[in-house]
Amino acid sequence: MRDIAANALDRALRPGVTYADVRTGDSRERQLATKNGQIAGISSTESRGVGIRVIADGCWGFAATDDLSPNGLETCASLAVAIARASALAKKHAVRLAPEDPYTDTWVSPSQIDPFTIPIDQQVALLLTADAEMRKNPGVTMSETGLVFSRTHQVFASSIGSVIDQTRTWSGGGIAAHCFKGDEIQKRSYPNSFGGQYQLRGWELIEELDLIAHAPRVAEEAVALHSADQCPEGEFNLILESSQLGLQIHESIGHPIELDRVLGSEANYAGMSFLTLDQLNTLKYGSGIVNVVCDARPQHGPGLGTFAYDDEGVPARCIDVIREGTFRGYMTSRESAITIGESRSNGTMRADGWNRLPLIRMTNVSLMPGEQSLAEVFDVDHGIYMETNKSWSIDDKRYNFQFGCEIGWEIRNGKRVRMLKNPTYSGISTEFWNACDAIADARHWTLWGVPNCGKGQPEQVMGTGHGASPSRFRKIKVGTGYAG
Amino acid sequence: MSLDRKQCRAVFSVVERAARARGVPDVELIIGGGSEALTRFANNTIHQNVSERGHHASIRVLTNQRTARVSTNRLDYDSITAAVDQAIEIARSLDADPELLPLVDASEIEQSNRHVPTTASSTPEDRARKVAEAIHIVESHSQIAAGIYSVEDSLEALFNSRGVDCYHTETLSRFSITAMAADSSGWAKAAAPDIELFDPIQLARIAARKAQQSANPREIEPGRYTVILEPAAVLDLVGQIFGDFSATALTDQRSFLNDRLGELLFSPTIHIEDDVRHPLQCGAPFDGEGVPRRKLTLVESGVPREVAYCRSAALKAGVDPTGHGYPIPNESGESPGNIVIRGGNQTLEQLIASTERGVLVTRLWYIREVDPYEKIMTGMTRDGTFLIERGEIVGGLRNFRFNQSVIELLRNVEAMTKEERASGEEAFDMVVPAMKVHDFNFTEVTRF
Numbered sequence: 028m029r030d031i032a033a034n035a036l037d038r039a040l041r042p043g044v045t046y047a048d049v050r051t052g053d054s055r056e057r058q059l060a061t062k063n064g065q066i067a068g069i070s071s072t073e074s075r076g077v078g079i080r081v082i083a084d085g086c087w088g089f090a091a092t093d094d095l096s097p098n099g100l101e102t103c104a105s106l107a108v109a110i111a112r113a114s115a116l117a118k119k120h121a122v123r124l125a126p127e128d129p130y131t132d133t134w135v136s137p138s139q140i141d142p143f144t145i146p147i148d149q150q151v152a153l154l155l156t157a158d159a160e161m162r163k164n165p166g167v168t169m170s171e172t173g174l175v176f177s178r179t180h181q182v183f184a185s186s187i188g189s190v191i192d193q194t195r196t197w198s199g200g201g202i203a204a205h206c207f208k209g210d211e212i213q214k215r216s217y218p219n220s221f222g223g224q225y226q227l228r229g230w231e232l233i234e235e236l237d238l239i240a241h242a243p244r245v246a247e248e249a250v251a252l253h254s255a256d257q258c259p260e261g262e263f264n265l266i267l268e269s270s271q272l273g274l275q276i277h278e279s280i281g282h283p284i285e286l287d288r289v290l291g292s293e294a295n296y297a298g299m300s301f302l303t304l305d306q307l308n309t310l311k312y313g314s315g316i317v318n319v320v321c322d323a324r325p326q327h328g329p330g331l332g333t334f335a336y337d338d339e340g341v342p343a344r345c346i347d348v349i350r351e352g353t354f355r356g357y358m359t360s361r362e363s364a365i366t367i368g369e370s371r372s373n374g375t376m377r378a379d380g381w382n383r384l385p386l387i388r389m390t391n392v393s394l395m396p397g398e399q400s401l402a403e404v405f406d407v408d409h410g411i412y413m414e415t416n417k418s419w420s421i422d423d424k425r426y427n428f429q430f431g432c433e434i435g436w437e438i439r440n441g442k443r444v445r446m447l448k449n450p451t452y453s454g455i456s457t458e459f460w461n462a463c464d465a466i467a468d469a470r471h472w473t474l475w476g477v478p479n480c481g482k483g484q485p486e487q488v489m490g491t492g493h494g495a496s497p498s499r500f501r502k503i504k505v506g507t508g509y510a511g
Numbered sequence: 512m513s514l515d516r517k518q519c520r521a522v523f524s525v526v527e528r529a530a531r532a533r534g535v536p537d538v539e540l541i542i543g544g545g546s547e548a549l550t551r552f553a554n555n556t557i558h559q560n561v562s563e564r565g566h567h568a569s570i571r572v573l574t575n576q577r578t579a580r581v582s583t584n585r586l587d588y589d590s591i592t593a594a595v596d597q598a599i600e601i602a603r604s605l606d607a608d609p610e611l612l613p614l615v616d617a618s619e620i621e622q623s624n625r626h627v628p629t630t631a632s633s634t635p636e637d638r639a640r641k642v643a644e645a646i647h648i649v650e651s652h653s654q655i656a657a658g659i660y661s662v663e664d665s666l667e668a669l670f671n672s673r674g675v676d677c678y679h680t681e682t683l684s685r686f687s688i689t690a691m692a693a694d695s696s697g698w699a700k701a702a703a704p705d706i707e708l709f710d711p712i713q714l715a716r717i718a719a720r721k722a723q724q725s726a727n728p729r730e731i732e733p734g735r736y737t738v739i740l741e742p743a744a745v746l747d748l749v750g751q752i753f754g755d756f757s758a759t760a761l762t763d764q765r766s767f768l769n770d771r772l773g774e775l776l777f778s779p780t781i782h783i784e785d786d787v788r789h790p791l792q793c794g795a796p797f798d799g800e801g802v803p804r805r806k807l808t809l810v811e812s813g814v815p816r817e818v819a820y821c822r823s824a825a826l827k828a829g830v831d832p833t834g835h836g837y838p839i840p841n842e843s844g845e846s847p848g849n850i851v852i853r854g855g856n857q858t859l860e861q862l863i864a865s866t867e868r869g870v871l872v873t874r875l876w877y878i879r880e881v882d883p884y885e886k887i888m889t890g891m892t893r894d895g896t897f898l899i900e901r902g903e904i905v906g907g908l909r910n911f912r913f914n915q916s917v918i919e920l921l922r923n924v925e926a927m928t929k930e931e932r933a934s935g936e937e938a939f940d941m942v943v944p945a946m947k948v949h950d951f952n953f954t955e956v957t958r959f
């Protein structure tokens with residue numbers, strides 16, 4: 028792949044091209060699923076190709092192809108340059124890039140057990156056993172399980188002299204039980220909804236999740252929800268479990284800090300952001316205990332946003348996003364950083380494959396652990412605790428959100444007193460984070476994976492990481508989803 | 512340029528030979544791909560401009576009541592042979608599935624001509640010139656434009672060792688534009704197989720007019736309002752329910768139609784079909800199993816009637832498959848994908864003129880399911896929300912969050928325009944009318 032990258036870069040560097048970079052990708056994915064005790068899917072997918080990005084006549088052009096022959100690379104490079112020159116027909120200003128150093132490096136994400144070496148029949152047997160455990164509960168009307176493994180080898184080469192070779196392997200898995208009765212469908216998932224937990228790890232993640240051990244509880248709760256009381260409407264002390272809080276971070280902090288959104292690049296589709304440039308270093312984004320970072324470095328943990336270099340060849344960095352409640356930083360690219368007077372990109376450009384243009388994407392956007400024990404977080408006279416996302420929605424500037432969870436509990440004097448079904452809550456992003464008054468300590472912090480973040484046109488689906496521990500928020504509006 | 516039928520058949524012959532050499536005569540090949548070019552603009556300039564070419568081959572083998580699928584985007588002899596070997600190896604490692612069906616036999620499929628050469632040959636310069644014109648329209652209103660202009664040239668082909676030989680190619684062009692003013696915005700979008708069937712300049716004018724009309728938006732209390740949903744808003748919201756018109760979803764008891772098929776559920780004016788051959792529709796006339804798509808009457812006079820059946824669901828129910836199955840193996844079974852909602856005889860202007868007080872909605876955003884059985888959806892209005900008083904648009908409104916049951920919405924329809932092809936962002940393109948509905952449930956107002 029290094030030779031192909033070098034060949035493609037040579038062909039892109041033609042008269043009038045002031046910058047070029049090339050990414051070759053070679054990816055492999057394995058997916059396994061069961062439903063109601065039957066295999067519902069076994070598939071293996073491979074993809075290989077190259078994407079060429081150039082600046083010519085002051086504009087960007089990008090072309091990608093799966094034809095890696097010399098002719099294919101030549102055609103692709105010619106098209107990228109022709110597209111850039113066509114873009115100049117509607118040019119307002121020439122693209123400028125923040126400076127970056129050249130790097131020659133090789134990085135492989137650490138994992139203990141290569142998931143592709145585990146026999147498929149062993150992986151299927153695990154899922155079928157977990158599936159059977161859920162269906163032992165006669166109230167379960169549908170059971171689902173799944174595993175997914177992915178490995179991508181990418182070589183990045185650019186006209187400033189970088190050659191960066193990265194291999195990332197990630198794994199994911201989970202189970203879910205559904206129960207239809209009367210006029211309701213209830214569902215419980217483990218360890219998270221939307222397929223479970225995903226991390227930049229190997230088979231060891233799946234072993235740690237211990238899906239079989241959790242199957243009976245998941246089934247029991249899905250059935251029990253039918254007998255639970257409806258979550259009330261009103262203002263409550265709200266305690267969120269860490270996976271739900273991870274998605275809350277994703278939607279109400281992660282997306283708003285994307286500088287391309289702020290600058291209007293995504294206005295037609297994903298939208299813009301309330302975090303206008305005048306808010307930097309001034310906005311009271313959260314209470315004083317709220318500290319949020321955007322950290323792609325391996326030392327942050329094995330998140331779906333962990334890498335050594337981004338897809339512009341910028342080294343992984345840790346950015347202060349919110350420090351003691353104050354908004355401190357955007358995610359940037361080489362092009363956008365310079366528009367706000369930053370001297371360097373902070374390395375968040377990512378593409379979901381060789382065939383797509385890198386965009387500013389979340390890496391690992393995490394709420395840092397607090398100082399409270401779990402008992403202290405739950406120490407309220409009256410509140411509601413919610414667990415596991417069921418629905419999520421936020422406006423196109425990221426002010427107003429509403430989330431639904433699979434299950435809730437009423438809390439009285441620090442104790443769970445009754446199960447609640449259909450819990451939802453809503454609010455305004457900054458008001459919500461300013462209402463945070465307890466964050467559990469590092470013992471309860473988990474780095475969750477969101478595998479399905481959509482952005483861009485054509486849409487790209489990216490995996491992002493979000494670390495969080497259970498946290499408490501005062502006077503939050505609860506029950507909106509079923510109001511009216 | 513997509514692979515032609517002959518090139519696809521050549522790949523299938525490699526698949527067949529490789530499988531037979533391993534003692535597996537039953538194989539299926541799905542080939543997809545082609546090219547997509549997309550010109551993207553924001554801040555009144557083209558900021559991203561991309562092109563992508565590629566194909567993928569998805570190979571399924573059946574052996575001794577076992578099946579597995581392997582996909583690759585490398586179509587050379589060695590890669591295809593390796594993929595076949597891998598599929599056989601995976602399949603042989605599994606336990607037998609007594610319910611696994613044999614490959615489908617060939618049947619006659621009526622072709623649809625949805626490939627327009629002039630669309631396929633559109634160049635980056637063609638698109639850039641049109642985008643520059645559209646930007647000029649928005650700029651002349653002192654607004655900022657953002658959007659896309661794209662062209663796809665794609666193929667779907669399915670072959671199997673029992674003689675199925677399906678091939679479909681089509682083009683699709685899309686233009687979408689957002690016009691942004693100081694405190695308001697407007698949006699318009701269109702998509703069609705023929706790039707000449709819509710006018711980006713006209714869409715730019717619509718977006719600019721909406722941004723102008725919704726300036727200085729006022730805030731009104733959330734609550735239940737009479738609402739006029741433009742076609743894009745209808746498809747994005749109503750489009751959330753069609754995955755439930757599935758025999759497998761009913762068997763799994765995850766469909767809102769469980770215990771409700773055959774009941775009067777919606778307004779008697781609601782009539783919904785799935786019809787791949789409708790002149791305003793797109794898509795291949797066969798499904799992921801190689802079965803011809805049949806027209807379905809999903810809702811007749813407000814009563815849910817038919818659902819889609821893949822082959823295995825059809826066998827269990829003792830009916831014929833309808834041609835809406837996903838490639839096997841899969842978890843979901845089937846679903847309709849060519850929705851046509853029959854409209855009425857009103858114009859949008861008449862819907863507005865007949866409204867004493869209400870809200871006109873251009874577009875909806877970030878729609879997610881709150882309740883799977885009542886089909887309560889939450890989401891936001893966006894890019895052109897207007898207050899109607901005494902039959903006229905009187906100004907823009909701050910955007911609302913809604914929590915609305917789609918069942919209730921379709922029960923509360925008062926009037927509709929004629930159906931048209933519409934394109935949104937939250938569901939696939941459909942042929943739908945604008946709808947006037949009473950008691951639409953807005954639950955919150957956002958800050959803009």
